[in-house]
Amino acid sequence: MAEHNELEHTEEHQEHMNIPKYIGIFLILVVGTILTYWTATMDLDTIFPGANTLLALLIAFTKMTFVVLYFMHVRWQSKLIWLTALAGFFWMAIMFAFTMQDYLTRGAGTFTN
Amino acid sequence: MRFRISDLGLVKCQEQFRNPKSRIPNKNMEHTHDHYHPPGLQHQFEDMKQQEESVSIGMWMFLVQEIMFFGGMFTVYLVFRSRYPMAFAAGSNHLDVVMGFINTLVLIVSSLTMALAVYYAQKGNRNMQVVMIVLTMIFGATFLGVKAVEYTDKYNHGLIPFSNWNKRTPIDGEKKTEHSSIVLPFETRAEAAGGANEEHVYSNPTGKFQWNYGEDLVVQARDAPNGGYLTAAEKIGYFSNGEIDKDKFRDKVQIFYWIYFVMTGLHALHMIIGLGLMAWLLWKAWLGTYSAEYFSPVEMSGLYWHFVDIVWIFLFPLLYLLGRHFLHGGGH
Numbered sequence: 454m455a456e457h458n459e460l461e462h463t464e465e466h467q468e469h470m471n472i473p474k475y476i477g478i479f480l481i482l483v484v485g486t487i488l489t490y491w492t493a494t495m496d497l498d499t500i501f502p503g504a505n506t507l508l509a510l511l512i513a514f515t516k517m518t519f520v521v522l523y524f525m526h527v528r529w530q531s532k533l534i535w536l537t538a539l540a541g542f543f544w545m546a547i548m549f550a551f552t553m554q555d556y557l558t559r560g561a562g563t564f565t566n
Numbered sequence: 567m568r569f570r571i572s573d574l575g576l577v578k579c580q581e582q583f584r585n586p587k588s589r590i591p592n593k594n595m596e597h598t599h600d601h602y603h604p605p606g607l608q609h610q611f612e613d614m615k616q617q618e619e620s621v622s623i624g625m626w627m628f629l630v631q632e633i634m635f636f637g638g639m640f641t642v643y644l645v646f647r648s649r650y651p652m653a654f655a656a657g658s659n660h661l662d663v664v665m666g667f668i669n670t671l672v673l674i675v676s677s678l679t680m681a682l683a684v685y686y687a688q689k690g691n692r693n694m695q696v697v698m699i700v701l702t703m704i705f706g707a708t709f710l711g712v713k714a715v716e717y718t719d720k721y722n723h724g725l726i727p728f729s730n731w732n733k734r735t736p737i738d739g740e741k742k743t744e745h746s747s748i749v750l751p752f753e754t755r756a757e758a759a760g761g762a763n764e765e766h767v768y769s770n771p772t773g774k775f776q777w778n779y780g781e782d783l784v785v786q787a788r789d790a791p792n793g794g795y796l797t798a799a800e801k802i803g804y805f806s807n808g809e810i811d812k813d814k815f816r817d818k819v820q821i822f823y824w825i826y827f828v829m830t831g832l833h834a835l836h837m838i839i840g841l842g843l844m845a846w847l848l849w850k851a852w853l854g855t856y857s858a859e860y861f862s863p864v865e866m867s868g869l870y871w872h873f874v875d876i877v878w879i880f881l882f883p884l885l886y887l888l889g890r891h892f893l894h895g896g897g898h
Contacts, residue, residue: 470685479678486670486882490663493887502795505891509883517876524681524872526865531619534626541630545637549644556645 469529478523485516606860618862625866629873636877639829643884646825649799650818652787655889656780657822660725662716666886669712670878676705677875684868687851687861695851695864702871703844706837713834720823724776727823732773775823777816785810826885833881836874843867 489512497504522528527538604614611617647654683698724732770776784804788794796804804815847867850856856864 470681472682472685475678475681475685478681479674482674482677483671486667486674489883490667490887493883493890496891498891506883506888509887510880513880513883516879520677520872520876520879524677525869530622533619534622537623537626537630541633544630545633545640548634548637548641552641552645553648557648 469526470523474523478519481519482516485512488512604859605857606855606862614859618865621862621866622869625869629869632873636829636832639825639832640880640884643825643829646821647888649797650803650821651797651889652780652784652800652804653815653818654822656783657819657826658886658888659890660723660779661826661886662719663886663890665712665716666882669709670882672705672709672712673875673878676702676709677872679705680868680871683847683851684861684865687856687864688858690857692851692854692856695856696848699844699848699851703841703848706841706844710834710837710841713830724770724774725823727775727820727827729775730773732770732775734773735770775816775820777819778812780819781810781812781815784815829881829885833874833877836877840867840871840874843870 489509492508492512493505495505497508521538527534607614607617611620679698679701683695683702686694686698720726721731722733724735726732781804784796784800788796788801788805803818805811806814844867847864850863
């Protein structure tokens, strides 16, 4: 009984990813890296200030998503793992937001000499 | 009630754990049940699926605290960069982008080989598992090697943000520091645009942090039409009595280099720990510990390795690629 379940589980695990898929994800990451460098040399700040950084971060988040979902197998994990991973980023977002709502509203001169 | 620790199987199970090839349950075991016992199953778990989930959730909890750990550094970065974007852009432009780019690719390849190590562990393919772990270690070591070259370059150029930690250059300038042997097209362009040709002739007898570039761009940014594009903090932080203050500007660039060294240093420390994990995995994989039924340690080490890769995915654009478009493109 237990044996049957375990084998089933293992087979299930192997179905999700194979070598061509792993290499596909890898190529997406390489393209993302090249794109990051290429867009950094273009002046996108004429569109709106900070557009360069925003695009670089968007590409970085996309790359991270592929790594987390496929290399780290989160796509096929339980909801508890999903929740844990998302909670990490949610808490970091709280840290950023609460810190910046303080610093961005301070007087410029009070922060440093 | 007779209840001994061995009833939990914590002691006897270790034997099977060490010898995964023994598929036949040991009759001498004081288990209350006698079903087939997969290798590596700790006795507090019902089955492998439950064990894997428990191990995964533990690893993810660890990764979440790692996110917070690096998150603190990213917060510091966010605060200072929002204050002094020009100093950050100037500092960033003196990092070695080619090295950073190569290292990004090296880490991505190592993530691929790590993922394949897990894949082959799941397949129970010992040889390919060993090959993939060795490849992961080689790429991880390559990353650290490139990092060491970069750090050395910073040391030679007086860019370590800690007094007395830089290369000492005599005042008479006899021993001029040599530039890195790798000629970078964008750096030559930066010199042409910024007129920072004195780079090789500075004297640094006490090994202080050195900075002499980009001040003209700051003045340009202040005098640009529509009130310029310096932040309020920059208008105070770079100038004294309306004149550009080189020392004050240098101090702000130094903040960037602090952040650069702490973040990449912590990341490198994680890589070193990762290499240690890989060495252990290699030994276990060599012994044939992992099979289609038991491969959690490989998968968990993989999670750690991929996490370290993800941190670098963010560090590369945030540290190496700032302001590359306008500091090299000739004005805003």
